[in-house]
Amino acid sequence: MRALVIDDSAAMRNIISRSLVTIGFDVMQAVHGRDGLEKLKSYGKPEVILVDWNMPEMNGYEFIKAVRAIEAWRDIPLMMVTTETETSQVVRALAAGANEYLMKPFTPEMLSEKLAILGVTMS
Amino acid sequence: MQFLGEEIRQTTESVWNSILGLCIDATEIGVEHAARTEDWIGCVQIAGEWGGALVVACPTVLLERIASGMFGKQANELTPDELRDALGETTNMVGGNLKALLPGVCFLSLPAVSHGGDWKKKVPYARLVTILNCTTDGVPFTIALLEKTPRPAQA
Numbered sequence: 001m002r003a004l005v006i007d008d009s010a011a012m013r014n015i016i017s018r019s020l021v022t023i024g025f026d027v028m029q030a031v032h033g034r035d036g037l038e039k040l041k042s043y044g045k046p047e048v049i050l051v052d053w054n055m056p057e058m059n060g061y062e063f064i065k066a067v068r069a070i071e072a073w074r075d076i077p078l079m080m081v082t083t084e085t086e087t088s089q090v091v092r093a094l095a096a097g098a099n100e101y102l103m104k105p106f107t108p109e110m111l112s113e114k115l116a117i118l119g120v121t122m123s
Numbered sequence: 124m125q126f127l128g129e130e131i132r133q134t135t136e137s138v139w140n141s142i143l144g145l146c147i148d149a150t151e152i153g154v155e156h157a158a159r160t161e162d163w164i165g166c167v168q169i170a171g172e173w174g175g176a177l178v179v180a181c182p183t184v185l186l187e188r189i190a191s192g193m194f195g196k197q198a199n200e201l202t203p204d205e206l207r208d209a210l211g212e213t214t215n216m217v218g219g220n221l222k223a224l225l226p227g228v229c230f231l232s233l234p235a236v237s238h239g240g241d242w243k244k245k246v247p248y249a250r251l252v253t254i255l256n257c258t259t260d261g262v263p264f265t266i267a268l269l270e271k272t273p274r275p276a277q278a
Contacts, residue, residue, distance in 0.1 A: 011208045
């Protein structure tokens with residue numbers, strides 16, 4: 001199974017990727033939303049996308065809207081992983097097409113639980 | 124009078140414990156900055172109905188521990204870019220969680236990180252409203268919340 005991790009912080013991409021690799025995922029990384037779209041075009045659909053909100057070039061909210069606008073990508077499970085903790089922002093992200101929402105800071109266990117909710121765990 | 128001091132302490136502890144795998148062993152909440160060496164400064168600006176900035180300032184030895192945990196590398200393998208990235212994301216997480224507690228709708232800038240200098244000069248036209256003088260394994264670091272003040276009128 002493949003996951004696409006999109007975050008402008010290399011440290012955060014590393015933390016998320018380590019957790020995903022531990023539970024058996026192959027991980028692609030992108031540094032902002034536009035890079036994420038390029039990765040999707042180049043390498044095809046992953047089993048799950050984890051995307052940050054605040055990024056340069058294209059933020060996570062814009063990325064979600066762009067992904068959901070393409071028929072072939074509408075069913076990819078998509079989780080926002082962000083410090084945007086206000087309820088209004090969660091509602092915006094879900095309305096735009098996110099399937100789950102994980103607030104930073106988080107533990108590996110919290111990430112695994114959210115993946116399980118999305119139905120994309122390995123076991 | 125300090126503002127949101129306890130909330131900033133709880134947010135900082137949560138980031139330190141869950142993401143960095145570190146403990147904060149002492150915290151003093153106030154409005155006075157303890158004199159100390161802080162080589163690195165992370166800053167996120169807050170704009171909207173409440174304007175200001177959140178600063179995380181720490182010595183190199185602590186930032187190396189933070190970045191080592193985040194990147195899974197030994198301290199001597201870390202690049203300056205990785206140190207900057209680790210402090211930027213740490214500052215972003217504390218600032219992002221704090222933003223939700225501020226009055227009205229607010230927006231957070233992308234984090235800026237600098238090496239050296241005086242963090243009080245990083246945010247012009249602002250006053251210090253809350254400061255946390257903290258230690259991790261005896262190494263001190265600072266979390267500061269500054270509120271924007273009106274610019275002086277042009278002559």
